[in-house]
Amino acid sequence: MSTGNPSEEAPARTKRADALRNQQTLLAAAAAVFVTSGVDAPIREIAARAGVGMGTIYRHFPTRADLVVAVYRHQVEACAEAGPSLLADADSPLAALREWVDLFVDFLVTKHGLANAMQSDSGGFEALHSYFLDRLVPVCAQLLDAAVDAGEIRPGTQAYELMRGIGNLCVGRDSDPRYDPRRLVDLLLRGLRRPQAS
Amino acid sequence: MSTGNPSEEAPARTKRADALRNQQTLLAAAAAVFVTSGVDAPIREIAARAGVGMGTIYRHFPTRADLVVAVYRHQVEACAEAGPSLLADADSPLAALREWVDLFVDFLVTKHGLANAMQSDSGGFEALHSYFLDRLVPVCAQLLDAAVDAGEIRPGTQAYELMRGIGNLCVGRDSDPRYDPRRLVDLLLRGLRRPQAS
DNA sequence: TTACGATACGGAGCACTGTTCCGCTTTGTC
């Protein structure tokens, strides 16, 4: 599953016009439904919204993860691309890392249940996990390495682990005023810093 | 729901012998099933294991959370009680906090999907969230306050938020060798420490 | 323009799960 690129402007020659149209309709419908019902909204709901049958969804997006990835691809891409620019523009690598992490957290917390889905170990979301992490971990690693090289943080932390940790901190009941993922992510990043030499 | 105490040695006078027996059988069956299939194992599976009908489960434990709470009550209790003793015995409040958090993390990671369930915002697990947190947050707060008073960590962190953060870090695919919740929890606690004065 | 094969569509149907509800059984008591 999902080695192919089921969405976007594919170089696919052999595709019928109505199929292409449906794919777009589906993407739009899914995006709308995700906002109101979360990323684990019933497939039927998305199908109804798009005015197509369920078979059509499964044909275009074999797993739920494929659909979610297609919907958020642009945003993930943007986040990934922001990494190097932040590194170039920010005052220090650590500052860049912080800003980049902010971007990532913003992305996650504004999507109902996305973080949950990404870390969940069931429900056909495994591919989601893979895609997001494959794309973003290298970017994070670059920022991390730069900060280590600059002596701002201790070495030894793996980008994969950090990303998962941040993702995990974004999981949970939405909008509980007592819980703000950002504060905890900030704590995590503080924990990364090397002890101030006295 | 669940203000009552459906499990354990209740002072209930008016209970039939078979009902009591079933309650124990159910608890044992649930504990066994949770180990192999996680805390969101199908109700039918637990019922079958215990050799009772589904109605019996729902009568004794109206929500899934009630059952989970009943199964783990002792362990949560033990964890809660360990707080004050650690504070009394450890070298410093921060050390006590660390050891206590270790206890809590151990508890969570050894239960398939417990952390997930606890933070999930659906599936009838809300009560679970409440029970665990109601019981443990005060303990955590005590340790936190002591560490603040001792000048070991910065003030301003809420126990509730910290507990949720720790819980969240324990969520996810079990036994991915690249992800160890303990390392991230450690990072979180480091982030708590006040900057070393230079 | 028409005819025809390939492509895509729709949704009925199956499997699985949570949850309720009520006729039947067991228990405790008189």
Next chain:
DNA sequence: GACAAAGCGGAACAGTGCTCCGTATCGTAA
């Protein structure tokens, strides 16, 4: 032993994921 209350079991209903195949639509070649 008889009877009411307490408890039990599991059929039945509802919501969901996912598959499968008869039918409709598209693109093309005649």
